[in-house]
Amino acid sequence: MSKVRVASFSISVDGFGAGPNQSLKEPMGVGGMGLHQWAFGTRTLQKMFGRDGGATGVDDDFIQRGFENIGAWILGRNMFGPIRGAWPDEQWKGWWGDTPPYHCDVFVLTHHARASIPMEGGTTFHFVSDGIHAALDRAKAAASEKDIRIGGGAATIRQxxxxxxxxxxxxxxxxxxxxxxxxxxxxxxxxxxxYSVAKRVPTEAATHYLITKDH
Amino acid sequence: MSKVRVASFSISVDGFGAGPNQSLKEPMGVGGMGLHQWAFGTRTLQKMFGRDGGATGVDDDFIQRGFENIGAWILGRNMFGPIRGAWPDEQWKGWWGDTPPYHCDVFVLTHHARASIPMEGGTTFHFVSDGIHAALDRAKAAASEKDIRIGGGAATIRQxxxxxxxxxxxxxxxxxxxxxxxxxxxxxxxxxxxYSVAKRVPTEAATHYLITKDH
Incomplete structure (x- = not known):
């Protein structure tokens, strides 16, 4: 059965998934980059950044598992970019350059319709302006038997x-x-x-929690 | 220098220091007892409960440090008992029986004045109805060179x-x-x-954070 998953979502001790005042210069909001220190050094992310090496171990295992068997992503508008309101033009194509790390269909929740953007490496950004259920339906169709990953941000996950x-x-x-x-x-x-905590794994850098829904 | 400290204050992953609907039967609120699982089995708490044995190690060290060099406590009204509003009589003397585990002056924040209660083992409960600053002044005078511990609950700590x-x-x-x-x-x-996180120590049972104020 295809699952809907959140993975590797970082929060602060006081429960914030990003800092305030997100901008082009501070994609994670002010102070938000510190949330992801546990992840940056892992082998899986280093490889994505085009670098050799990086740490293996529990942190890396979690990062890796987050990408396994994912057939489609759903992102909130702010995870896609810093632009608010109507799209001024077609220039903004996400934070990730020509080859985003998704390699599948990515559904971006927005109030402002826009044509899909095929990118290099198999990622296509689609813009869904009719709500979270419609986005999930489209993601499920695109993912077929695979899982859907809700990338964030916090407001999208909460919904x-x-x-x-x-x-x-x-x-x-x-x-x-x-x-x-x-x-x-x-x-x-x-x-x-x-929902309840199914698993807790502390490492040197972070405390990992797996939260699951009782059926 | 005497310090004002919070120690061994347990929170849930979603940031709650107690469950809802505190009552005589559920002093920590519904579900709140689970917050303290990391603490119950420690040698220091087992000793307080009059039992031998109990676990040593990091969890126990934190519990122990929380009691070291404490000259006075401050508690919110709800930490002292489940009664709300005016005191119906003088019967309620805290959750802890005849010999509370404080062994010093304990200042209880309340809107409702009441005479001090000397207990066995050196604890005296005082009731302070003129605010958190007045309570701290009295606690400092009582503690002399020693530290003040703010016992909770969450609302008192937040203030x-x-x-x-x-x-x-x-x-x-x-x-x-x-x-x-x-x-x-x-x-x-x-x-x-x-405030910032000065130290993080994860154990099997909990993730400990020491949060300090930059001077």
């Missing part, structure tokens, strides 16, 4: 959690405080929605 | 954090979700108040 549409969520808590930004848990009563 | 009066806060994050209850970080921008 899918509230609709009980996420089967499995891996979060990594980094040892820093952000104080403000995008809260992952705000207004989401996870136990009430049927 | 002292917002007033930048806490020097050091040890929290232990337990691997469970509460969904609702007493949030520790709500509306508190710790970095803006000068």
């Amino acid at each position: 899918y959690l509230q609709a009980k549409l996420i089967d499995e969520m891996h979060i990594a808590e980094s040892p820093l405080l952000l104080g403000t930004g995008e809260p992952l848990f705000a207004g989401v009563n996870l136990p009430e929605l049927g | 002292y954090l917002q007033a930048k009066l806490i020097d050091e806060m040890h929290i232990a994050e337990s691997p469970l979700l509460l969904g609702t209850g007493e949030p520790l970080f709500a509306g508190v921008n710790l970095p803006e108040l000068g």
Whole structure:
């Protein structure tokens, strides 16, 4: 059965998935880059950045598992870029250059329709302006038997959690405080929605939690 | 220099320091007991419960350090008991029986004045109805050169954090979700108040964070 998954989503000790004031210069919001320190050095991400080496181990295993068997992604508009409101032109094609690391269909939630963008390496960005259920339906059709990964940000994940549409969520808590930004848990009563912590794995750099939905 | 400290304060992954609906039967709120699993089995707490044995190690070290050099405590009204509003009589003397584990002056924040209660073992409960600063002044006078421990709950800690009066806060994050209850970080921008994570120590049972104020 195809699963809907969140993977390698980093949060601060005080529960923020990104800092405030996201911009072209600060894609993760102010202070938000620190959330991902546990991930940057892993072999899987280093390889994506075109570099050899990098650390293996638990952190890397989580990163790797997050990419396994994924047939489509769903991203919130802000994960795709810093532009708000209507698209001024067709120039912005995501943060990731010519060859984004998705290599499959990526559905971007937005209020502003736009033509799909085929990129190098098999990624195609699609823009879905009729809501989270429509995006998931399209992602499921595109993924066929494979899993769907909800990439974020926090607001997008919260919407899918509230609709009980996420089967499995891996979060990594980094040892820093952000104080403000995008809260992952705000207004989401996870136990009430049927979610619980299935697994906890602390490493030197982060505490990993696997949160699953009881069926 | 005398310090104002929070120690061994447990929170859930989603940031709650107690469950909802505290009552005589559920002093930590519904589901809140699970927050403290990392602590119950330690040698220091087992000894307090009058039992031999118990685990030593990092969890126990944190519990032990939390009691070291403490000259006075401050507790929110709800940490002292489940009664809300005016005291119906003088019967309620805390959750802890005749010999509470404080062995020093304990200042309870309340809107409802009440005479001090001397208990066995050196604990005296005092009731402070003129605010958190007055309580801290009295605690400092009582503690002399020793430290003050803010015992909780979450709302009391938040007030002292917002007033930048806490020097050091040890929290232990337990691997469970509460969904609702007493949030520790709500509306508190710790970095803006000068706080940061000075230390992180994960154990099998919890992730410990030492949060300190930059001077």
